[in-house]
Amino acid sequence: xxxxxxxxxxxxxxxxxxxxxxxxxxxxxxxxxxxxxxxxxxxxxxxxxxxxxxxxxxxxxxxxxxxxxxxxxxxxxxxxxxxxxxxxxxxxxxxxxxxxxxxxxxxxxxxxxxxxxxxxxxxxxxxxxxxxxxxxxxxxxxxxxxxxxxxxxxxxxxxxxxxxxxxxxxxxxxxxxxxxxxxxxxxxxxxxxxxxxxxxxxxxxxxxxxxxxxxxxxxxxxxxxxxxxxxxxxxxxxxxxxxxxxxxxxxxxxxxxxxxxxxxxxxxxxxxxxxxxxxxxxxxxxxxxxxxxxxxxxxxxxxxx
Amino acid sequence: xxxxxxxxxxxxxxxxxxxxxxxxxxxxxxxxxxxxxxxxxxxxxxxxxxxxxxxxxxxxxxxxxxxxxxxxxxxxxxxxxxxxxxxxxxxxxxxxxxxxxxxxxxxxxxxxxxxxxxxxxxxxxxxxxxxxxxxxxxxxxxxxxxxxxxxxxxxxxxxxxxxxxxxxxxxxxxxxxxxxxxxxxxxxxxxxxxxxxxxxxxxxxxxxxxxxxxxxxxxxxxxxxxxxxxxxxxxxxxxxxxxxxxxxxxxxxxxxxxxxxxxxxxxxxxxxxxxxxxxxxxxxxxxxxxxxxxxxxxxxxxxxxxxxxxxxxxxxxxxxxxxxxxxxxxxxxxxxxxxxxxxxxxxxxxxxxxxxxxxxxxxxxxxxxx
Numbered sequence: 001x002x003x004x005x006x007x008x009x010x011x012x013x014x015x016x017x018x019x020x021x022x023x024x025x026x027x028x029x030x031x032x033x034x035x036x037x038x039x040x041x042x043x044x045x046x047x048x049x050x051x052x053x054x055x056x057x058x059x060x061x062x063x064x065x066x067x068x069x070x071x072x073x074x075x076x077x078x079x080x081x082x083x084x085x086x087x088x089x090x091x092x093x094x095x096x097x098x099x100x101x102x103x104x105x106x107x108x109x110x111x112x113x114x115x116x117x118x119x120x121x122x123x124x125x126x127x128x129x130x131x132x133x134x135x136x137x138x139x140x141x142x143x144x145x146x147x148x149x150x151x152x153x154x155x156x157x158x159x160x161x162x163x164x165x166x167x168x169x170x171x172x173x174x175x176x177x178x179x180x181x182x183x184x185x186x187x188x189x190x191x192x193x194x195x196x197x198x199x200x201x202x203x204x205x206x207x208x209x210x211x212x213x214x215x216x217x218x219x220x221x222x223x224x225x226x227x228x229x230x231x232x233x234x235x236x237x238x239x240x241x242x243x244x245x246x247x248x249x250x251x252x253x254x255x256x257x258x259x260x261x262x263x264x265x266x267x268x269x270x271x272x273x274x275x276x277x278x279x280x281x282x283x284x285x286x287x288x289x290x291x292x293x294x295x296x297x298x299x300x301x302x303x304x305x
Numbered sequence: 306x307x308x309x310x311x312x313x314x315x316x317x318x319x320x321x322x323x324x325x326x327x328x329x330x331x332x333x334x335x336x337x338x339x340x341x342x343x344x345x346x347x348x349x350x351x352x353x354x355x356x357x358x359x360x361x362x363x364x365x366x367x368x369x370x371x372x373x374x375x376x377x378x379x380x381x382x383x384x385x386x387x388x389x390x391x392x393x394x395x396x397x398x399x400x401x402x403x404x405x406x407x408x409x410x411x412x413x414x415x416x417x418x419x420x421x422x423x424x425x426x427x428x429x430x431x432x433x434x435x436x437x438x439x440x441x442x443x444x445x446x447x448x449x450x451x452x453x454x455x456x457x458x459x460x461x462x463x464x465x466x467x468x469x470x471x472x473x474x475x476x477x478x479x480x481x482x483x484x485x486x487x488x489x490x491x492x493x494x495x496x497x498x499x500x501x502x503x504x505x506x507x508x509x510x511x512x513x514x515x516x517x518x519x520x521x522x523x524x525x526x527x528x529x530x531x532x533x534x535x536x537x538x539x540x541x542x543x544x545x546x547x548x549x550x551x552x553x554x555x556x557x558x559x560x561x562x563x564x565x566x567x568x569x570x571x572x573x574x575x576x577x578x579x580x581x582x583x584x585x586x587x588x589x590x591x592x593x594x595x596x597x598x599x600x601x602x603x604x605x606x607x608x609x610x611x612x613x614x615x616x617x618x619x620x621x622x623x624x625x626x627x628x629x630x631x632x633x634x635x636x637x638x639x640x641x642x643x644x645x646x647x648x649x650x651x652x653x654x655x656x657x658x659x660x661x662x663x664x665x666x667x668x669x670x671x672x673x674x675x
Binding site for chain 2: 200202214218
């Protein structure tokens with residue numbers, strides 16, 4: 001819609017500026033509070049202009065939260081989840097789009113249905129599996145009666161156990177399955193003309209070769225867009241890391257750690273340090289989005305041919 | 306020994322049979338064009354040779370080796386696709402060299418071979434461009450170079466020029482013809498464009514709804530169509546065809562009381578339900594005083610420059626004639642035609658096959674040795 005009247009322009013700008021202010025304001029408060037001293041931050045109402053204590057507070061938050069380890073952990077987990085998700089999404093979409101097999105649609109719908117089952121919904125069973133990743137196999141063996149048989153014959157009790165609690169594997173693996181990514185990739189792969197696959201067949205390339213040499217390079221913008229979303233969302237994971245890590249010193253993530261930076265009931269109300277911590281922790285996803293936004297927009301909106 | 310041998314090949318999609326047993330032998334070095342209307346199964350047949358479609362029945366052999374179970378890459382065919390199917394993210398050089406890269410040809414040799422074929426199709430200046438930066442004709446050349454670089458035993462073309470404009474099409478046609486002459490590789494070319502087919506082919510395979518209608522040299526197919534379908538399909542404007550029967554008095558009766566004096570044909574095809582046909586260019590325009598003149602009324606004319614097409618009616622049945630005279634004809638004007646009996650084709654109406662003058666129908670699989 002193209003409208004050219006000064007009044008309408010003014011209204012549009014006003015709406016946009018108000019919207020921007022509403023989004024920016026909390027960030028501004030974080031920055032302002034993070035730069036104030038304990039005395040300043042406790043004043044009511046709070047001053048809305050930054051002070052000079054930013055570095056002091058950042059350093060304090062970094063030390064108190066042990067953010068060195070936590071940020072590294074978060075980074076490992078976020079990168080692991082992102083890479084895992086993209087690999088899994090690309091490969092499963094490849095199987096669904098380019099291969100004709102009997103259960104193709106069933107597979108697609110099974111993956112698609114998991115969209116309705118986010119981690120929060122299936123957290124209890126997922127935890128059970130994480131506590132012993134071999135539990136399903138144990139159950140199968142028990143049900144079929146093999147456990148009983150083996151015990152009768154050799155007196156040896158089969159007890160499969162693979163504990164994922166307090167490990168990077170445990171932090172990463174349950175988050176890797178992604179219906180969104182598979183769906184996005186499927187939509188992209190469906191825009192690739194069949195002739196391209198056939199041409200590569202005629203050129204003698206195997207299916208995996210075609211995947212690697214043609215599909216992956218072509219889906220680059222898509223992949224980067226997906227990576228941006230995935231990185232941010234896995235960095236921001238709170239519930240799952242909190243649940244699966246009891247050894248918080250070694251395996252805690254940054255977002256979890258934020259909880260321990262919040263002043264306790266009877267402690268010093270040093271919100272300036274809390275805010276400084278929040279600032280540090282939200283920086284990596286911000287940076288990723290800022291760096292990737294060009295690809296992000298291109299990958300989601302249009303396809304560059 | 307023939308290079309490609311197709312025996313009783315069938316194709317079934319789900320439960321519909323789309324190709325009903327095709328038998329064709331293609332000699333080494335031959336340029337064969339498969340021609341037919343859309344949906345006749347010509348592309349499917351080509352894709353079965355290439356290995357992109359399963360063969361539901363029968364057998365295809367390339368160079369004496371049955372290839373039914375072989376992967377496309379093991380068949381020694383290279384294919385040029387209708388929409389070029391170039392890899393958009395690769396440069397022209399990479400596109401052409403990809404097959405060699407997959408085959409693990411050493412880099413130096415690869416470069417040399419890519420350069421050689423690029424020169425052959427005059428693509429040298431564009432080697433470092435991407436397909437998106439090329440014109441349609443150039444893309445088509447890249448697709449051809451990509452096929453050539455592998456030095457295949459067989460070239461397959463799947464309507465490669467249908468996305469090009471008319472002028473470029475003529476130019477590419479000449480280029481393909483020249484390439485075939487210099488490389489001498491067996492080629493199978495699928496098209497629905499009969500001019501393309503007539504000019505390129507050593508031999509034509511005319512297909513219609515899953516059957517081979519006729520196999521033969523272009524001139525043979527044109528001058529001796531084996532069936533009503535071929536007669537109607539080949540040639541522009543189409544052959545004049547009219548249905549009727551021959552009487553004992555030597556007259557052919559058609560439409561509502563139309564009569565043509567064709568004594569020789571009447572003797573051979575007495576009382577048979579037939580369609581007779583004649584090429585428009587063999588229908589001569591004559592004066593009313595001509596002894597065999599057939600009177601007609603002009604419907605309209607189409608000016609072609611060098612000649613004009615006259616659409617007229619003889620006793621109610623439509624007829625087209627090519628007239629190269631100077632005097633124009635207007636709608637409703639009387640006109641007179643003459644034709645010689647030997648130019649007339651007779652087709653059995655029930656089978657749709659050609660009924661030659663001895664009355665023996667010609668079979669579709671009668672291949673004419675080149």
